[in-house]
Amino acid sequence: MAASRRPLAWRLRLALFAIGAICIAVSATVFFWLWSERTATRNVDELQRQVRVVASGIAVGGALPGSSSEAGLARERLLKVEAGLLGARFAVVDASGTVLFSTAGRGTPRSYPIASLPHTGDQFEPRTAVLDYGSGGKVAVSAVPVEFSAPNQPSRYLVGSRGLRDLSSGNQYVSVAIVVASVAGLLVAWMFGGWLAGRVTRPLRRLTEGALAVAGGEWGRQVAVEGDDEVAQLAGAFNKMSTRVSAAYMAQQEFVADVSHELRTPVASIRGFADAIAEGVASDEATIRRSAEIISTEAARLGELTSTLLALADLDSGAVTVSKEVVDAEVFAAALRDRFAVAAEIEGVELSVEVGAGAPLGDAERLLQAASAVIDNALRYAPREGHVLVRMGTEPGSGAWRMSVDDDGPGIPEAERERAFGRFTRLDGSRSSESGGTGLGLAICRRLMELTGGRVWAEQSPDLGGARLVIEQPVA
Numbered sequence: 001m002a003a004s005r006r007p008l009a010w011r012l013r014l015a016l017f018a019i020g021a022i023c024i025a026v027s028a029t030v031f032f033w034l035w036s037e038r039t040a041t042r043n044v045d046e047l048q049r050q051v052r053v054v055a056s057g058i059a060v061g062g063a064l065p066g067s068s069s070e071a072g073l074a075r076e077r078l079l080k081v082e083a084g085l086l087g088a089r090f091a092v093v094d095a096s097g098t099v100l101f102s103t104a105g106r107g108t109p110r111s112y113p114i115a116s117l118p119h120t121g122d123q124f125e126p127r128t129a130v131l132d133y134g135s136g137g138k139v140a141v142s143a144v145p146v147e148f149s150a151p152n153q154p155s156r157y158l159v160g161s162r163g164l165r166d167l168s169s170g171n172q173y174v175s176v177a178i179v180v181a182s183v184a185g186l187l188v189a190w191m192f193g194g195w196l197a198g199r200v201t202r203p204l205r206r207l208t209e210g211a212l213a214v215a216g217g218e219w220g221r222q223v224a225v226e227g228d229d230e231v232a233q234l235a236g237a238f239n240k241m242s243t244r245v246s247a248a249y250m251a252q253q254e255f256v257a258d259v260s261h262e263l264r265t266p267v268a269s270i271r272g273f274a275d276a277i278a279e280g281v282a283s284d285e286a287t288i289r290r291s292a293e294i295i296s297t298e299a300a301r302l303g304e305l306t307s308t309l310l311a312l313a314d315l316d317s318g319a320v321t322v323s324k325e326v327v328d329a330e331v332f333a334a335a336l337r338d339r340f341a342v343a344a345e346i347e348g349v350e351l352s353v354e355v356g357a358g359a360p361l362g363d364a365e366r367l368l369q370a371a372s373a374v375i376d377n378a379l380r381y382a383p384r385e386g387h388v389l390v391r392m393g394t395e396p397g398s399g400a401w402r403m404s405v406d407d408d409g410p411g412i413p414e415a416e417r418e419r420a421f422g423r424f425t426r427l428d429g430s431r432s433s434e435s436g437g438t439g440l441g442l443a444i445c446r447r448l449m450e451l452t453g454g455r456v457w458a459e460q461s462p463d464l465g466g467a468r469l470v471i472e473q474p475v476a
Contacts, residue, residue, distance in 0.1 A: 020189030051160035055144035220246030356393020381409035
């Protein structure tokens with residue numbers, strides 16, 4: 001059994017929240033690091049400036065270590081006051097870094113690495129660095145020469161130090177501000193994610209409901225076209241699909257009803273006359289022969305209908321393949337004459353076939369099948385001693401090859417011309433199924449034209465006054 005999954009809206013909301021959380025965390029980390037570095041740099045520079053100012057006073061007033069005079073003690077007290085005001089620790093060290101005097105008393109290191117502190121090479125310039133004292137944390141140190149044993153040879157330095165944790169006490173405020181902003185951002189991301197997830201999934205839920213409704217038999221169900229472009233396009237495609245499914249279902253029902261109607265009459269005739277023979281109602285030889293002829297005729301009609309239905313089913317299923325080749329118009333016209341010469345003679349109709357310039361590009365067998373359906377239709381509706389005229393050739397200016405079939409029958413009303421190509425179409429008036437046939441010939445012709453890249457339509461015949469059916473194919 002497949003494990004249940006959370007709804008798309010929940011997963012989308014969670015994903016947006018996670019993305020927001022990651023972005024906020026990365027942004028907060030980068031901001032805090034940059035702010036901390038900037039704060040530390042600014043405080044180190046400030047410490048260096050302060051040490052330089054205090055060092056200039058010591059250099060003027062004399063060195064502190066070893067002094068027991070009243071002036072020396074006063075200088076010590078003054079330096080401690082300055083250290084307290086500046087929040088720093090001051091120490092006087094020798095050239096090796098050994099502490100000689102400190103304002104911090106026991107809390108001062110015994111020595112400072114004066115020699116390893118970076119400097120520009122100018123012995124008068126301060127040496128500043130950030131030293132890591134382990135558990136004591138990082139400490140900013142700045143050393144300024146205050147006494148020289150020889151030119152360019154400092155013998156004593158004033159060292160100012162300040163713990164970076166003390167310097168960056170504002171970090172706590174910044175940290176709290178970042179946390180508050182992050183929580184607010186996450187809340188906004190969660191609410192916005194819920195809104196966006198609902199906006200995306202709401203049309204999808206409607207599509208799901210619509211699909212389930214169609215699957216349950218509610219053909220033609222439509223959904224609202226809303227949402228972003230892609231979702232709106234999907235809804236529009238669903239509506240078109242639902243409409244086509246509904247149309248296909250209705251066509252299927254009509255098709256089954258029409259097939260049942262077409263089968264009912266010949267089956268009833270065959271059964272009725274067969275029963276008459278079997279039960280002895282048709283006892284004389286002439287009646288029996290007549291009954292047998294009717295049974296044979298109706299059986300042939302059933303066979304024709306079955307073959308036509310199978311051909312139409314093949315066309316609908318895509319089982320029919322078509323080729324693209326140049327069709328010899330003269331050979332094609334001769335085949336049509338041979339095929340319908342006897343039928344035209346039996347119907348008492350004059351059949352004329354005229355061949356013009358040009359040749360079609362298509363499948364010769366399928367084109368012959370389509371043309372046969374059109375000519376057969378014309379022969380059925382042309383009156384006795386009437387005329388059917390077939391013309392074929394390249395249509396000037398159109399770049400297409402056309403075959404027109406005119407008859408002098410009743411014609412097809414303009415409102416019914418497109419419907420004439422439907423399956424089992426029943427047209428009003430004299431041009432109806434009473435003339436025989438299965439009512440599928442023109443439907444098969446339309447499908448064949450769609451497969452071969454051509455088209456077929458009906459219009460009024462300007463020459464004979466009846467109907468004109470036109471087949472068009474690409475010209476070779």
